[in-house]
Amino acid sequence: MVLAIDVQGLVKSFGATRALDGLDLTVTSGEVHGFLGPNGAGKTTTLRVLLGLLRPDAGSVRLLDGDPWRDATELHRRLAYVPGDVSLWPNLTGGEVIDLLGRLRGGLDPARRARLLERFDLDPTKKGRTYSKGNRQKVALVAALASDVELLLLDEPTSGLDPLMEDVFRRCIDEERERGRTVLLSSHILAEAEALCDRVTIVRNGRAAESGTLAELRHLTRTSITAELRTAPTGWDGLPGVHDVRTEPRADGVQVQCDVDPDHFDDLLRHLAGSGVRSLLSRPPTLEQLFLRHYRSDTAAPDAEEAGAR
Amino acid sequence: MSGPFTGTGHLVRLALRRDRVLVPVWIAVFALMAYYTAAATLQVYPDIAALRPYSTQVNASPALVALYGPVWDVDSLASGAVYKISALGAALVAVLTMILTVRHTRAEEEAGRLELLGAGVVGRLAGLTASVVVASATTVVLGLLSAAGLVAAGLPSTGSLAFGLSWISSGLAFVGVAAVTAQLASGGRAATGLAASVLGVSYLLRAIGDAARPDGPTWVSWLSPVGWAEQVRPYAGDRFGIALAGVAFAVATIAAAYALAARRDLGAGLLADRPGPPVASPRLAGPFALALRLQRGVLIAWTVAFAVFGAVVGSLANSIESMADSPSAREAITTLGGMSGLVDAFFSVELGASALIGSIWLVQSVNRLRGEETAQHAEALLATGVGRRRWVLAHVAVAAGGAVWLLLVSGTTIGLSAAATLHDRSQFGRLFVAELWQAPAMLVLGGLTVAAFGLVPRFAAAGWALLVTFLLLQELGPLLKLSDLVLDLSPYRHTPRIGAFDAVPVVALAVVALALLGVGLESFRRRDVPA
Numbered sequence: 119m120v121l122a123i124d125v126q127g128l129v130k131s132f133g134a135t136r137a138l139d140g141l142d143l144t145v146t147s148g149e150v151h152g153f154l155g156p157n158g159a160g161k162t163t164t165l166r167v168l169l170g171l172l173r174p175d176a177g178s179v180r181l182l183d184g185d186p187w188r189d190a191t192e193l194h195r196r197l198a199y200v201p202g203d204v205s206l207w208p209n210l211t212g213g214e215v216i217d218l219l220g221r222l223r224g225g226l227d228p229a230r231r232a233r234l235l236e237r238f239d240l241d242p243t244k245k246g247r248t249y250s251k252g253n254r255q256k257v258a259l260v261a262a263l264a265s266d267v268e269l270l271l272l273d274e275p276t277s278g279l280d281p282l283m284e285d286v287f288r289r290c291i292d293e294e295r296e297r298g299r300t301v302l303l304s305s306h307i308l309a310e311a312e313a314l315c316d317r318v319t320i321v322r323n324g325r326a327a328e329s330g331t332l333a334e335l336r337h338l339t340r341t342s343i344t345a346e347l348r349t350a351p352t353g354w355d356g357l358p359g360v361h362d363v364r365t366e367p368r369a370d371g372v373q374v375q376c377d378v379d380p381d382h383f384d385d386l387l388r389h390l391a392g393s394g395v396r397s398l399l400s401r402p403p404t405l406e407q408l409f410l411r412h413y414r415s416d417t418a419a420p421d422a423e424e425a426g427a428r
Numbered sequence: 429m430s431g432p433f434t435g436t437g438h439l440v441r442l443a444l445r446r447d448r449v450l451v452p453v454w455i456a457v458f459a460l461m462a463y464y465t466a467a468a469t470l471q472v473y474p475d476i477a478a479l480r481p482y483s484t485q486v487n488a489s490p491a492l493v494a495l496y497g498p499v500w501d502v503d504s505l506a507s508g509a510v511y512k513i514s515a516l517g518a519a520l521v522a523v524l525t526m527i528l529t530v531r532h533t534r535a536e537e538e539a540g541r542l543e544l545l546g547a548g549v550v551g552r553l554a555g556l557t558a559s560v561v562v563a564s565a566t567t568v569v570l571g572l573l574s575a576a577g578l579v580a581a582g583l584p585s586t587g588s589l590a591f592g593l594s595w596i597s598s599g600l601a602f603v604g605v606a607a608v609t610a611q612l613a614s615g616g617r618a619a620t621g622l623a624a625s626v627l628g629v630s631y632l633l634r635a636i637g638d639a640a641r642p643d644g645p646t647w648v649s650w651l652s653p654v655g656w657a658e659q660v661r662p663y664a665g666d667r668f669g670i671a672l673a674g675v676a677f678a679v680a681t682i683a684a685a686y687a688l689a690a691r692r693d694l695g696a697g698l699l700a701d702r703p704g705p706p707v708a709s710p711r712l713a714g715p716f717a718l719a720l721r722l723q724r725g726v727l728i729a730w731t732v733a734f735a736v737f738g739a740v741v742g743s744l745a746n747s748i749e750s751m752a753d754s755p756s757a758r759e760a761i762t763t764l765g766g767m768s769g770l771v772d773a774f775f776s777v778e779l780g781a782s783a784l785i786g787s788i789w790l791v792q793s794v795n796r797l798r799g800e801e802t803a804q805h806a807e808a809l810l811a812t813g814v815g816r817r818r819w820v821l822a823h824v825a826v827a828a829g830g831a832v833w834l835l836l837v838s839g840t841t842i843g844l845s846a847a848a849t850l851h852d853r854s855q856f857g858r859l860f861v862a863e864l865w866q867a868p869a870m871l872v873l874g875g876l877t878v879a880a881f882g883l884v885p886r887f888a889a890a891g892w893a894l895l896v897t898f899l900l901l902q903e904l905g906p907l908l909k910l911s912d913l914v915l916d917l918s919p920y921r922h923t924p925r926i927g928a929f930d931a932v933p934v935v936a937l938a939v940v941a942l943a944l945l946g947v948g949l950e951s952f953r954r955r956d957v958p959a
Contacts, residue, residue: 171957191815199811205804217708222812243703
C-alpha cells in the first residue's frame with residue numbers, strides 16, 4: 119500500500135489560534151479520499167500545508183514521497199490544486215488562466231481541455247472579473263482536471279456549482295479514479311462525499327475525529343430499526359446498546375422504533391424474534407448522521423450513552 | 429423612506445470605520461508638513477531682507493518654478509515660506525482624495541462588497557454619495573487644520589486660510605475626477621490610474637504655464653485644478669474667489685459621476701468588457717510573462733508620461749538663457765561656474781524629480797506582490813511548478829526593468845529636446861547618461877520594498893512610507909537643519925551630479941539594493957503564504 123499523503127501529528131497555529139492540533143491524515147495512492155468537517159475545522163489550512171504554502175509548527179508531512187515545504191516545486195508538477203475560493207485575474211480570460219496554470223504545471227492536454235470546457239459548459243473568452251462564482255470554480259476545475267497529474271487536491275470544489283454541474287463533476291472524479299489518480303476532496307457536502315469517496319476523514323477542531331471507509335465508520339455508530347410486531351415486547355430495560363425506543367400501537371399489533379449499537383444488533387434481533395416480527399426495516403447510519411454526531415458534540419458534551427457507543 | 433440615497437449614513441460610518449487610521453494619519457501628515465515648512469523657513473530667514481534674495485532666485489529659476497511654482501510676492505515672508513508646498517501640496521492632497529474616493533466606490537464594487545451592501549437596504553447611489561462625502565469632509569478638515577498649522581507657525585491668519593482653501597479646492601476637484609473615473613473604469617486600479625493621469629497632466633500644465641516667459645503661454649496654468657490652487661496666491665493677494673473654481677469644477681464632475689452612475693449596472697463600467705482570447709498566447713507561459721501582462725497597461729501609461737515629462741523639461745532649458753539678464757542669476761552663474769554649470773544645476777533638479785516620480789512606479793509594481801498574495805492569486809501560482817523565488821523575481825524584474833525603461837525613455841526625450849532647445853548636440857549624451865544614473869538610488873527603494881514584503885507583509889505601505897520620508901528629508905531636511913548623517917539616509921542624495929560621475933556611490937547603491945532584494949527573497953521563502 120503506497121501512501122500518497124501521510125500526515126502525522128500536524129500542528130499549525132496562527133498567533134493564539136491553534137488551527138491544526140495534532141492532525142493525522144493518510145491517503146492511499148489511487149483512492150478518492152473525503153476530507154470532511156464543518157467550516158473552520160482546519161481543512162484549508164491542512165491543504166495549504168500540503169502545498170508547502172504554510173510551514174507546519176510540529177508533526178510530519180509527506181506528500182508523494184517528498185517534503186511539501188522543501189520539495190515544493192518538484193511536487194507541484196505532479197499535482198493540481200483547486201482552491202476553495204477561486205480568485206481570477208480580472209483582466210485575463212478564463213481560457214488564458216487555464217492555459218497559464220496548465221503550462222506552469224508542465225503542460226495540459228488540449229483535447230481534454232476542449233472536452234472539459236464543453237462538459238462544464240464554460241465560455242473561455244470571458245474576462246476573470248465577469249465570471250460568476252460558479253464559473254470561476256469551473257475555470258479552476260478545468261485547469262486542474264486537464265493537467266496530467268498524479269494527485270488532485272480539491273478544496274470544496276463544488277461550492278457555487280449548480281446541481282447539473284455537480285453531476286458533471288462527480289462523473290469527472292469517477293473517471294479520475296479509473297485512471298488511477300489520487301484525489302483528496304475537502305468538503306462539507308456529505309452526499310457528495312458519500313457518492314464519491316472510498317475513504318473519509320472527519321476533522322474537527324484541527325484533529326481527525328474519525329477516519330476509515332464508510333463501512334468502517336458506520337460500524338462505529340448506531341443503526342435505526344423499525345419493526346412491526348404482533349405483540350409488544352417486554353424487558354427492554356435489560357437490553358444493552360438499545361436507545362430511543364418508541365412504541366406505537368397499531369390495529370393488529372405494535373410498531374417499534376429504536377437505535378442500536380452495532381455490537382448489540384444480534385441481541386436485539388433475538389429479542390424481537392420472540393414477539394412475532396411482521397416486517398423489519400434496518401437503516402445504516404448516513405454520513406450525515408456520523409458527521410452530525412461529531413459536529414454536535416462541539417456545542418453539547420456527548421452524553422453517557424453516546425460515549426458507550428464508541 | 430427609501431430611495432437611491434437610502435443607507436448613505438450607514439455607508440459613511442462604515443467608510444470612516446475602515447479609514448479610522450488612514451485618514452487621521454494623512455491629515456496629521458499634511459498639517460505637520462505645513463507647520464514645519466513655515467516654521468523652518470521663519471527660523472532660517474528671520475526677516476524679509478534675508479528671504480528676499482532667495483525668493484528672487486527661485487523666481488529666476490525655471491526649474492524650481494516648473495517644479496514648485498513661483499513665489500508670488502518676493503516682499504512677503506509668508507509667501508516665500510509656503511511656495512514649496514503650495515502646488516506640490518495641492519497635488520498630494522489630490523492624491524489622497526482620489527485614493528479615498530476610488531477606495532469606497534469602484535474598489536469596493538470590484539471586490540463584490542458593495543453588492544453585499546447593495547442587497548441590503550442601501551440605495552443605488554448611496555455608495556457614491558458616501559465616498560464623496562467622506563473624501564470631501566476629509567479634504568475640508570485637512571485644509572482647515574493645515575491653515576491652523578500655518579497660523580501656529582506664525583503666519584498671518586487671512587493668508588493661511590486662503591492657503592488652506594487652495595488645498596481644499598484642489599482636493600475637492602479630484603474627488604470629482606475620481607468619482608467620474610470610478611464610473612468609467614471597471615476596476616479600482618484602472619480608476620485610480622485614470623484619475624492619476626488627469627492629475628499628472630494638471631501638474632504638467634501648470635508647470636508649463638508657470639515657467640513660461642511673461643509673453644509665453646502663461647494661460648496654460650489656468651487649465652489645471654492644481655494651477656487654480658496656486659492662483660489663490662495666499663499671502664500675496666489672497667484671491668479667495670479663485671478657490672471657488674475648484675469647488676465649481678468638483679460640483680460639475682460629481683454631477684457627471686451621478687449621471688454616469690444612474691446609467692450603468694452595479695459591477696459594470698461604461699467602458700464595457702469585451703470577450704478576450706479563448707486560449708493564452710504561447711508567450712504567456714511563466715510568472716514573468718504574467719507579471720508583465722498584469723502591469724502592461726500601467727507601464728504604457730507611465731511610458732507616455734515620462735516621454736512627455738522629458739520633452740517638456742528639456743524644452744524649458746531655453747528659459748535659462750533669459751535668466752542671464754537678472755543680476756541675481758548672473759551671480760548664481762558665476763558661483764556655479766558659468767553657463768554650463770547653470771544648465772547642469774537646472775537639470776540636476778529635474779532629473780532628481782524624475783527619480784522620485786519613477787519611484788512611485790517602482791513601489792507600486794513591487795507592491796503588486798502583496799496585492800497578488802492577498803487576492804489569493806499567489807496561492808494558485810505557487811501551487812504549480814513555480815517556486816517562490818522565481819515568482820518574486822518575476823515581479824521584481826518587471827518593476828526594476830520598468831523603472832530603468834522609464835529612465836531610458838525620459839533620458840532620450842530630455843536629451844533630444846534639450847539638445848534642440850540649446851542648439852548643443854553634446855547635451856544629449858550627458859543628460860541621457862545622467863538620467864540613467866538615477867536608477868541605483870531608485871532600486872534601493874525597490875529593494876527596501878521587497879524586504880518589507882518578505883519581512884513584514886502586513887505592513888504593505890512600508891515602501892510608500894519610505895518614499896514619502898525620503899521626499900520630506902530632501903525637501904525639508906536642509907530647512908530643518910538636520911545633520912548630514914540623517915540626510916544621507918536617503919539613497920537619492922547619493923546619485924552622482926551631472927558631469928561629475930562617481931562610480932563609488934553608484935556601486936554602493938547597487939550593492940545595497942541587491943542585498944535588500946536578497947533579504948526580501950530569503951524571508952519570503954521562510955514565511956507562510958498568505959501571511
